[in-house]
Amino acid sequence: MLENEKKLIILAKKGNEDAFVNLFQSHYSFLYKYLLKLTLNEETSSDLAQETMLKCYEKLNSFNGDSKFSTWLIAIASRLYIDQLRKQKRETNWINQTKVALSRQLIWKAKSQGIEWSDTFTDFNNLEAEFRIPILLRHYYGYTYEEIGELLQIRPGTVKSRVHNGIKKLRKEWTFHDE
Structure with missing residues (x-):
């Protein structure tokens, strides 16, 4: 020293x-x-x-x-x-455990109310939020790409890309399940 x-x-x-x-x-x-x-x-x-x-x-x-x-x-x-x-x-594990628990609760609640639950929704919940949010806003709530872009403060082209890539990931997962 x-x-x-x-x-x-x-x-x-x-x-x-x-x-x-x-x-x-x-x-x-x-x-x-x-x-x-x-x-x-x-x-x-x-x-x-x-x-x-x-x-x-x-x-x-x-x-x-x-x-x-x-x-x-x-x-x-x-x-x-x-x-x-x-x-x-630890935080990642906690988040993953919380997602699983919430998904189970939603499945149980849906079945107890006579609502059909598909594995599609479970696969959808496993998508990263950057894909899940634009898909949900576009295909469930009917927002336009421009409106979603304004909501998320990203360009409409980015929204289209995320929707497309998210759906592509889901299709890939579904193909994997079918094999």
């Missing part, structure tokens, strides 16, 4: 804000580049770098100097990134 860096760490541990700012500035570029290589996303890298430096600020007194300061930052950043991935996975 550089002598200047040691002094900055000691001063920062004593509460010297300028010393911490200097540490932050001298390591930010290195940290950001590491995170950029890890995440392949500029915004995520920037957010994680800021979060890492905040965690570093909170836990600075636990840094004992056994490793380089940059190594300690990388360890914090890596753990934060892994935590973020776990959180995203």
Whole structure:
């Protein structure tokens, strides 16, 4: 560890804000580049770098100097990134479980009311929202492509494309089920 860096760490541990700012500035570029290589996303890298430096600020007194300061930052950043991935996975699982539960409720409700339920609707619900919304607005509610474009703030051509591609995905799924 550089002598200047040691002094900055000691001063920062004593509460010297300028010393911490200097540490932050001298390591930010290195940290950001590491995170950029890890995440392949500029915004995520920037957010994680800021979060890492905040965690570093909170836990600075636990840094004992056994490793380089940059190594300690990388360890914090890596753990934060892994935590973020776990959180995203939990959220995705929760969303998928909620979709399944809601679909089951709708099927049960439809059957209990004597409404015929088709697998088509289940397949439709599995489409991404970018396809499902324009198809629903166009073919169930009868909106024009222009009206849907205004509602979703996208061009009518984009609406047509999404409707077409969504229906194409559904047909592909139906063909798969029929085989």
